[in-house]
Amino acid sequence: MVTLYWAEDGVFPPSDRGLAYGDGLFETIRVDGGNAHLINYHLDRMIRDAARLRIPIHRAELERLFHQALKRYSDHYSGSSWVLKLTLSRGSGGRGYRPTPDMQPNLLISHAAMPALAPNTGVAVDFSRVPLTVNPLFSGMKSLNRIEQVMAASELQDGVFEMLMANAEGHIVEGTRTNLFIETDHGWCTPSPDSVAVLGVMRRYVMERLRANAEEVHEAPVLLEDMFASTCRGVYLTNSVQGVVSVRTLAGQDLPVTGRLATICGSTPTME
Incomplete structure (x- = not known):
């Protein structure tokens, strides 16, 4: 009880x-x-x-x-x-x-x-200096132990929506409150579940919608250069409150913004 x-x-x-x-x-x-x-x-x-x-x-x-x-x-x-x-x-x-x-x-x-929603035109994102450590016993768990995310979020400046965090191997893993998706010429990529501190429910929903739409999805390490490569069609952040958010600029560099992931997933997630 x-x-x-x-x-x-x-x-x-x-x-x-x-x-x-x-x-x-x-x-x-x-x-x-x-x-x-x-x-x-x-x-x-x-x-x-x-x-x-x-x-x-x-x-x-x-x-x-x-x-x-x-x-x-x-x-x-x-x-x-x-x-x-x-x-x-x-x-x-x-x-x-x-x-x-x-x-x-x-x-x-x-x-x-409800907080203000991110604009459809995309948001500005930067990289955190705080490294993300994930104990494999507790990977993906939305526990109350979020001190790394707290310290990374303290780096946020006005006009910046989110800070992306990397692990000890230099792989870009997630934001302080978001999961990460990249659209490439070869399909979609998102960090593997065992590397992620919090497996968001919106991440699960997005994965289901992509696969239902016959989109190719890879769960694999994401490197910094992957997001700035010529093969990158868009970078997206997801969480259960904001839904799908397009990244317009990353560390001051412009990225392509098509909004395609939001189109695939719909503007309002299922209530189930």
């Missing part, structure tokens, strides 16, 4: 292990009125990664609490777009890193207004 907390009540326990150690997960869900984008994908990921962390929660319970939150907040936004956040921790108790047995998870639910 999960203990539910509403952020606006201000009673979340200070002994929570998510606060103390980043011992948990989170999902950030775009909602249009009362319709949540890609909600099944979000719930799939939280249940899958909770099992990886051995945090006990059942899909039916998570769905029930999500619908409770949707009902609680939807009227507040009067049919406009907003963002729902689910933060799941292992719970409270135990001093030090070692969790106590039979711990009861905590779920903190909060909401926020």
Whole structure:
């Protein structure tokens, strides 16, 4: 059984292990009125990664609490777009890193207004100086441990939408809050799942749409020169709130912008 907390009540326990150690997960869900984008994908990921962390929660319970939150907040936004956040921790108790047995998870639910969407004409992106490290045991997991992304995002300057991060091998892996896709003369390329810190639900949706459209997709290392090569037809960033975003300039250099990936995926992702 999960203990539910509403952020606006201000009673979340200070002994929570998510606060103390980043011992948990989170999902950030775009909602249009009362319709949540890609909600099944979000719930799939939280249940899958909770099992990886051995945090006990059942899909039916998570769905029930999500619908409770949707009902609680939807009227507040009067049919406009907003963002729902689910933060799941292992719970409270135990001093030090070692969790106590039979711990009861905590779920903190909060909401926020929808941020401004990126323009269809594309955005400016730069490279972060913060290296990205991915433990293979936790690759792809949207855990509360995001300090590298925090420090990379602190490098953002006015007019820059995102910072791209590279791993120790020099492969460009992802943005601080986005996954990466490149269209080339030979099909689409995106970094391999085991190299990615967060496997976004929008990434999953985009992969499905590309394959349904009979597009060739390669999951492989991405190098800096791949994005500036003459064979590059476009660079795109994806996340569940912004959808598909075209990169117009990268480190001050112009890139081709066709918007083709957004056309393939549709302007609004499926609600499933």
